[in-house]
Amino acid sequence: MRKKFSTTSYVLFICLAFVLSSGLQGCSQYPLDTCLVTGKKLGTMGEPYVHDHNGTTVKFCCEPCLDKFNEEPDKYLAKLRK
Secondary structure, three states: OHHHHHHHHHHHHHHHHHHHHHHHHHHOOOOOOEOOOOOOEOOEOEOOEEEEEOOEEEEEOOOOHHHHHHHOHHHHHHHHHO
8 A cells, every 4th residue: 555655656756746847837937038127138137027016927138127116016017917
């Protein structure tokens, strides 16, 4: 009985690892390759600055863009919904 449990656990672990490494990444992939505020391509100024706004992931070309975003978040979030 123990061997069956170990084999089942191993198979479930492999399946979970596969889903987490490939399946979920595709589902939650960020839809834009540009900064919501400046329109610059993400990564051109170093690693994008990632912000969680009420459960929504938002990426900027740099941290100072967050201040601009916070002035009118609905304006910028509309770009994510297109």
